[in-house]
Amino acid sequence: MSLADQVLAVNDDLPIRTNKPVHSGKVRSVYWLTEEDSQRLIKEKGYDVSPDAPLAIMVISDRISAFDCIWHGEGGLKGVPGKGAALNAISNHWFKLFKENGLADSHILDIPHPFVWIVQKAKPVMIEAICRKYITGSMWRAYEKGEREFCGIEMPEGLEKDKQLPELLITPSTKGILKGIPGVPEADDVNITRKNIEENFAAFNFTKADDINVYETLLKEGFGVISEALACVEQTFVDTKFEFGYVTDAAGNEKLIYMDEVGTPDSSRIWDTKEYNSGNIVENSKEGFRQFLLNHFPDPDILLNKERMPEREALARDNVLPLDALMDISKTYTSIAETITGQPVVLSDNPKQEIIDILSSQYGLID
Structure with a gap:
C-alpha cells in the first residue's frame, strides 16, 4: 500500500x-x-x-x-x-x-x-465573512505600508504585528464576482464595507436588511465558541472565514445557517498559545504551508502578485514539492484535528x- x-x-x-x-x-x-x-x-x-x-x-x-x-x-x-x-x-x-x-x-x-x-x-450569502482577533498576514502587510482603513473601519495608529486587535474585526469580501453594485469592483474576493452590504443587501442574497445583524451575530458567536474551546487546548484562534446561506426546514421556515467548513486549518489561523506567549509564532494551519512555498521558490512575488497568475499556475503545475514538506503539513493537520x-x-x-x-x-x- x-x-x-x-x-x-x-x-x-x-x-x-x-x-x-x-x-x-x-x-x-x-x-x-x-x-x-x-x-x-x-x-x-x-x-x-x-x-x-x-x-x-x-x-x-x-x-x-x-x-x-x-x-x-x-x-x-x-x-x-x-x-x-x-x-x-x-x-x-x-x-x-x-x-x-x-x-x-x-x-x-x-x-x-x-x-x-x-x-x-x-441559497448562499455572497460574502466571505472574515473575522480577525489579531493583526497579521495580509492585513498587517497593508497596515505596515500605511493603510488605516479596512472594509470601511478606521484602524488606530501604533498597532503591532501579530498582536491582539482592540476588538474583534469583521472584514467581509465578495464571494464570487458580483455585478452592478455601486462602489464594488466586479471581481472575486474584493473587500467590502458594511455600508455596501446595507445599501445592496438583496444583491448579496440577504432576504432582508435585518439579516445583516443576524449574520454578524452568528459570526461573533461562532468565533467566540471556537476561540474558547481552542483556549482550553492551549491554542489561539487568530482569524477565520465564515460563510452563510439560507435553507427552509420541514415546517417551511427560512433560516440563516452556517455553510461550508468552519474553524479549520484551511479557513483559519490557529497559533500554539504557549509558543505565542514565548514570542514565537507556530502555525497550526495552512499558513505554515504558505510560508514554506514563499521560502521554497526564489521569486515569492509570483505567489503574492495577482497580476502574475499564469506564472503561478505554471509553478504549481511544473514543480514537484519535496515529500517532507507535504508530510509536515500532514502532521500539522492531523495533530490539530486530534488536539481539537x-x-x-x-x-x-x-x-x-x-x-x-x-x-x-x-x-x-x-x-
Missing part, C-alpha cells in the same frame, strides 16, 4: 447517481442527487428539511490548495495524507458545538463517512472504495 494510494486526490469520478454535472471545487466535489433520491432520503432518514429540498453528496479530498493553485509532491503524491479527514473532523466538531450552544444549524444533514457530508441546498476533537485521524487504505461501499449499502446512491 503506497502513501499515494491513501490520498484521495480525485474526488469527482465516484459512481454516485446524479443527473447533473459534478461540481469540483479546490478541495470538495459536489454531487447533486436526483429528485427521487433526495425525497427518498429525506423520508427514510427523517432530515429536518423541506420535503422537496435538493440534497447533495459532498466529498472532500486530500488536495492542497494555496495561493489559488493546487500543489503536488514527490512519489506521485497528489495531496496531503490525512488532510481531508482532518478538515471534516474539525468542522463536524465545531458544528456540533454550535448546536450545543444554541447557535444556528449548518448545511450538513448526515456524515456517512469521514470524507463525506450529505448536505441540503442553501480528542480523537485520532485514521488514514484509510482505500478511501474511495469505502465511500462507494457505504453510499451503496446504507443510502442506495451508487449505480
Whole structure:
C-alpha cells in the first residue's frame, strides 16, 4: 500500500447517481442527487428539511490548495495524507458545538463517512465573512505600508504585528464576482464595507436588511465558541472565514445557517498559545504551508502578485514539492484535528472504495 494510494486526490469520478454535472471545487466535489433520491432520503432518514429540498453528496479530498493553485509532491503524491479527514473532523466538531450552544444549524444533514457530508441546498450569502482577533498576514502587510482603513473601519495608529486587535474585526469580501453594485469592483474576493452590504443587501442574497445583524451575530458567536474551546487546548484562534446561506426546514421556515467548513486549518489561523506567549509564532494551519512555498521558490512575488497568475499556475503545475514538506503539513493537520476533537485521524487504505461501499449499502446512491 503506497502513501499515494491513501490520498484521495480525485474526488469527482465516484459512481454516485446524479443527473447533473459534478461540481469540483479546490478541495470538495459536489454531487447533486436526483429528485427521487433526495425525497427518498429525506423520508427514510427523517432530515429536518423541506420535503422537496435538493440534497447533495459532498466529498472532500486530500488536495492542497494555496495561493489559488493546487500543489503536488514527490512519489506521485497528489495531496496531503490525512488532510481531508482532518478538515471534516474539525468542522463536524465545531458544528456540533454550535448546536450545543444554541447557535444556528449548518448545511450538513448526515456524515456517512469521514470524507463525506450529505448536505441540503442553501441559497448562499455572497460574502466571505472574515473575522480577525489579531493583526497579521495580509492585513498587517497593508497596515505596515500605511493603510488605516479596512472594509470601511478606521484602524488606530501604533498597532503591532501579530498582536491582539482592540476588538474583534469583521472584514467581509465578495464571494464570487458580483455585478452592478455601486462602489464594488466586479471581481472575486474584493473587500467590502458594511455600508455596501446595507445599501445592496438583496444583491448579496440577504432576504432582508435585518439579516445583516443576524449574520454578524452568528459570526461573533461562532468565533467566540471556537476561540474558547481552542483556549482550553492551549491554542489561539487568530482569524477565520465564515460563510452563510439560507435553507427552509420541514415546517417551511427560512433560516440563516452556517455553510461550508468552519474553524479549520484551511479557513483559519490557529497559533500554539504557549509558543505565542514565548514570542514565537507556530502555525497550526495552512499558513505554515504558505510560508514554506514563499521560502521554497526564489521569486515569492509570483505567489503574492495577482497580476502574475499564469506564472503561478505554471509553478504549481511544473514543480514537484519535496515529500517532507507535504508530510509536515500532514502532521500539522492531523495533530490539530486530534488536539481539537480528542480523537485520532485514521488514514484509510482505500478511501474511495469505502465511500462507494457505504453510499451503496446504507443510502442506495451508487449505480
